[in-house]
Amino acid sequence: MIQQKITRHFVPHHDEQGQHRRAQALTLPALFLYLQILVVLTAGLFLIRLKAPHILGTAKFTADQIIALTNAARVKNDLPPLAFNNSLSQAAGAKAGDMFTLDYWAHNSPTGNTPWSFITKAGYRYIFAGENLARDFSDASSVVDAWMNSPSHRSNLLDKNFKDIGVAVVNDKFGGRDSTLVVQMFGTAVSAAPATQPLAQTPGEGLGQQIKPSPEAVIQTPITPQGVTAIVAGPAEVTVLATKQFSIAKGAALGLVTFIFALFALEAVITLRRADLRLRSGIIAHLALLAFVLFAVWYATAGAII
Amino acid sequence: MKHFDTLAHIFLLFALGLGAVGIYRSRYDATGQFLVILVLSVFYILWGVLYHHLRGDLKRKLFFEYLILASIAGVVGFLVFVR
Numbered sequence: 001m002i003q004q005k006i007t008r009h010f011v012p013h014h015d016e017q018g019q020h021r022r023a024q025a026l027t028l029p030a031l032f033l034y035l036q037i038l039v040v041l042t043a044g045l046f047l048i049r050l051k052a053p054h055i056l057g058t059a060k061f062t063a064d065q066i067i068a069l070t071n072a073a074r075v076k077n078d079l080p081p082l083a084f085n086n087s088l089s090q091a092a093g094a095k096a097g098d099m100f101t102l103d104y105w106a107h108n109s110p111t112g113n114t115p116w117s118f119i120t121k122a123g124y125r126y127i128f129a130g131e132n133l134a135r136d137f138s139d140a141s142s143v144v145d146a147w148m149n150s151p152s153h154r155s156n157l158l159d160k161n162f163k164d165i166g167v168a169v170v171n172d173k174f175g176g177r178d179s180t181l182v183v184q185m186f187g188t189a190v191s192a193a194p195a196t197q198p199l200a201q202t203p204g205e206g207l208g209q210q211i212k213p214s215p216e217a218v219i220q221t222p223i224t225p226q227g228v229t230a231i232v233a234g235p236a237e238v239t240v241l242a243t244k245q246f247s248i249a250k251g252a253a254l255g256l257v258t259f260i261f262a263l264f265a266l267e268a269v270i271t272l273r274r275a276d277l278r279l280r281s282g283i284i285a286h287l288a289l290l291a292f293v294l295f296a297v298w299y300a301t302a303g304a305i306i
Numbered sequence: 307m308k309h310f311d312t313l314a315h316i317f318l319l320f321a322l323g324l325g326a327v328g329i330y331r332s333r334y335d336a337t338g339q340f341l342v343i344l345v346l347s348v349f350y351i352l353w354g355v356l357y358h359h360l361r362g363d364l365k366r367k368l369f370f371e372y373l374i375l376a377s378i379a380g381v382v383g384f385l386v387f388v389r
Contacts, residue, residue, distance in 0.1 A: 028367060028370055028371060028374065031371065031374045031375065031378070032374055034378060035374055035377050035378050035381065038378060038381040038382060038385060039381055041385065042381060042384060042385045045385070136389060146334055149333075150333075150334065177389075245389065246386075246389065249385045249386050250386055252385070253382045253385055253386050256382075257378070257382060260378070281311075281358065281361065281363060282354065282358070282368065282371065282372070284315055285315065285318055285350075285353070285354065285357070286371075286375055288315075288318060288319055288322050289322065289346075289350050289375060289376070289379060290375070290379075291322075292322040292325055292326055292346065292379075293343070293378075293379045293382055293383075295326055295329065296325075296326075296329045296339060296342070296343055296383070296386075297382060297386050299329055299330065299333065300336070300339065300386045300387060301333060301334055301336075303334070304334050304335060304336055304337075305334045306334075306335075
């Protein structure tokens with residue numbers, strides 16, 4: 001009897017009147033309960049992140065780690081490692097500060113500033129330059145892995161034209177929420193080029209190489225962003241908050257959607273096997289939607305890169 | 307009717323397949339991925355209403371079933387992709 005009651009929760013059946021009934025865990029109130037659980041979880045994680053993000057975990061990483069991992073990737077691909085350049089690091093810090101101040105997530109600022117303007121303002125005269133951006137990753141290796149998995153970012157990391165590197169890892173608020181930005185700038189200084197080499201550059205993919213030559217005027221004073229803590233290469237580390245938020249959200253979403261998917265799949269299989277039960281219309285569509293959601297969640301990554 | 311069912315489901319699977327390609331192509335762009343899920347959630351409700359209306363078996367209960375499942379998809383998208 002108890003077994004029968006439990007089975008009715010998960011398996012389609014006939015009731016006492018002989019009516020075809022779906023599994024009780026798939027009735028409208030049950031589906032609505034799953035939705036409520038998700039809403040409460042989402043709101044809870046949002047509030048915790050807003051009020052006490054350290055509860056969701058903390059992690060530390062440095063610009064040095066990004067540079068070391070970048071150079072490791074280059075060496076692995078038979079390329080010479082890049083040399084740390086303080087001007088490029090200052091340019092990266094200034095770019096990160098500008099992004100936080102003007103609240104934008106792009107290579108070019110809303111005011112029209114390109115990455116190259118930050119590089120020249122930091123006093124670095126280049127023949128080649130490039131920029132990679134990342135946000136909201138919780139460790140350095142995830143950032144570099146993400147860049148290596150993206151063809152355009154990978155081509156910057158493994159570009160044989162680049163000689164120097166500068167990185168800034170910055171914590172501040174994007175749209176009122178704590179965020180960690182990583183700005184990676186590459187370059188080859190004019191002085192590194194042979195005297196006969198013209199100042200010609202190859203066009204990139206928006207985040208890659210500079211098209212026009214470096215301006216003649218070199219501004220020696222680097223821009224310092226105000227109100228942000230920029231960690232240019234050095235021993236200092238930046239603390240990333242709420243590092244477990246993504247894995248908690250992903251795990252919970254995968255668990256709940258898999259559970260609902262399994263219930264619908266079980267209903268479809270059992271109904272198709274038993275002649276006295278009929279397949280409800282819409283089951284195939286529900287399974288297709290849930291499969292799509294499962295794929296999207298499974299494929300989700302913690303941070304963003306451009 | 308069977309022919310209509312098949313065509314309708316192929317259309318839905320095609321749309322969801324396009325969505326999966328969108329999700330795949332916009333990796334590391336959480337906002338883009340969330341938008342894909344949001345658009346497909348709305349599409350799913352519209353598809354469900356139209357499909358069952360044309361079949362002549364659209365009922366309030368069925369509508370809410372589609373609405374809740376699409377909402378689950380949307381909230382899952384928000385939970386995972388909006389940070």
